[in-house]
Amino acid sequence: MAAIGTWAFSYPAVREMRDLILSGQLATDVVERAMAGVENDRETGHHIVGRGGFPNSIGVVECDAAIMEGTPGRFGAVAALRGVGTPCQVARKVMERSPHSLLVGEGALQFAVEQGITVEPNDKLLSDRSASAYQEFLEKKKGLSGHDTLGLIALDLMGNITVGVSTSGAPFKSPGRVGDSPLPGCGLFADRTVGAAAATGDGDKIMCFCPSFHVVHLMKQGSTPREACHTVLADIMMKTGQDKCFEIGLIALNMKGEVGTASSVEFPYTFWNQSYESVQKCTQSSTSYA
Numbered sequence: 001m002a003a004i005g006t007w008a009f010s011y012p013a014v015r016e017m018r019d020l021i022l023s024g025q026l027a028t029d030v031v032e033r034a035m036a037g038v039e040n041d042r043e044t045g046h047h048i049v050g051r052g053g054f055p056n057s058i059g060v061v062e063c064d065a066a067i068m069e070g071t072p073g074r075f076g077a078v079a080a081l082r083g084v085g086t087p088c089q090v091a092r093k094v095m096e097r098s099p100h101s102l103l104v105g106e107g108a109l110q111f112a113v114e115q116g117i118t119v120e121p122n123d124k125l126l127s128d129r130s131a132s133a134y135q136e137f138l139e140k141k142k143g144l145s146g147h148d149t150l151g152l153i154a155l156d157l158m159g160n161i162t163v164g165v166s167t168s169g170a171p172f173k174s175p176g177r178v179g180d181s182p183l184p185g186c187g188l189f190a191d192r193t194v195g196a197a198a199a200t201g202d203g204d205k206i207m208c209f210c211p212s213f214h215v216v217h218l219m220k221q222g223s224t225p226r227e228a229c230h231t232v233l234a235d236i237m238m239k240t241g242q243d244k245c246f247e248i249g250l251i252a253l254n255m256k257g258e259v260g261t262a263s264s265v266e267f268p269y270t271f272w273n274q275s276y277e278s279v280q281k282c283t284q285s286s287t288s289y290a
Contacts, residue, residue, distance in 0.1 A: 002257035002273035003030070006151040006200045006249060008281065009047045013038050014270045015279045017154050027154040027162035028069055028092065035065075035088040035164050038150055042127040045168070048148040051085035052127035053168025055134050056175050061125040063087040065166040066102075066182040067095055070192025075101050077182035078108040080175075083119040088166045090117055091182070102182060137172050144171040149181050151188065151198030153253045161255065163188045163196040169203070179203020185213035194220045195254035197229070201264070205246040209236050215252050225252035225260025233262040234289040242288060249284070262287055 003017035013034040020030040038044045045052015055061045065087035066077035076095025079102065081087050090112045094103055103111050113119055126134075136142050149167040165181045165188050180203040181187035187203070189212040190196035197215035199206050211232050218228035229250040237245045249263040257273040267284040 001157055002155045002253055002259065002271070004153050004251050004253050004259045004269065004271035006198065006251055006269055007047065007148055008268035008270065009038065009044050010150060010152065011270045011279060011281060013150070013152055014272055017152065018272045018279060021154060021156050024157055026158070027156040027160040028067065030154040030156065031067060031152050031162045031164040032088055032092050034154075035150065035152055035166055036086045039086045039088060039166050045127050046129050047150070048168050048171065049150045049166055050087065050168060051125050052130055053125070054130050054144065054171035055122075055126065056169075056177070057172045058175055059134055060122050060175065061130075061168055062173075062175070062177075063166065063168050064178055064182045065091040065164070066184070066188055067091045067162065067164040068184060068188050068190045068196070069095075070161040070190040070196065075184050077102045077184075078112075079104040079178040079182045081105075081108040081112065083109060083122065083125070084112055084117055085120065085125055088164050090115070091164070093117075104178065105176065133171065149187065149198075149200040149203070151200055151251060153190075153196045153198060153251065155253060155255065155257055159192070159255065161190055161192055161196050161253070163190045163198050165198055167203075180207040183207055185210040187212060189213045189216045191216050191220065193255070195225065195252060197250060197252040199248060199250055201248035202246040206248055209239075211236065211248065211250060215250060219252065219254055225254050225258050226262075227260070228252055229260045229262035230287065233264065233287060237264070237289055
């Protein structure tokens with residue numbers, strides 16, 4: 001039994017995941033419920049997740065989300081989804097109720113409506129903070145840095161593993177822009193015989209390297225989660241040049257409940273496994289490789 005989440009703001013989600021796992025809930029239910037608590041909170045929106053997330057360049061909040069179980073073929077995702085504050089909920093319904101694996105834009109919105117998901121006006125998804133930031137962007141053409149993604153991985157009592165990711169994407173991005181988060185192998189990957197991984201950072205760059213698949217593949221070959229994350233990051237830095245590496249953070253969890261991380265920037269994360277009574281707050285320092 002274990003759980004891990006990206007960034008410090010995942011703490012309440014991982015704490016809820018711990019409680020749900022200990023109560024016997026399935027990993028997918030655990031991830032969806034914990035994810036929704038952060039996605040639907042305007043206060044965490046400034047971390048570029050769900051409600052309260054920063055809009056695109058025309059002022060509209062567009063969200064990407066995905067969920068993947070360790071069972072082969074169990075994946076669902078949405079991208080450029082408007083009007084929904086909990087996009088991971090829609091991603092799960094894509095996985096379970098759609099013949100497709102990834103729905104985008106108007107198609108994702110229509111599917112959400114068909115599934116009974118409440119669609120809200122755009123102003124209901126903005127917070128005072130994100131609306132003000134957008135106004136400053138219009139007036140001063142002043143952008144914002146940051147590429148946060150909420151990534152959560154849960155390993156339940158029955159040995160099921162599920163990973164989910166959610167983001168409103170780069171602030172003031174082009175309409176329709178999609179990052180790595182909803183792409184299997186890029187933003188997330190899971191294999192019930194091995195474990196799971198998730199990525200956060202500059203999605204336009206991350207998607208070019210399929211790091212989440214690479215991490216899980218290395219764990220399959222015998223690497224620990226930590227070794228796998230560091231090997232993948234070292235490989236990326238070798239290709240980009242260490243001084244030119246983009247922002248990327250990786251988390252991984254294997255079927256033993258062991259966790260690992262690596263990052264090109266200082267990277268807070270939270271985790272829990274059955275060895276601990278409470279959720280642990282940790283920080284992965286930025287890593288360099290000679």
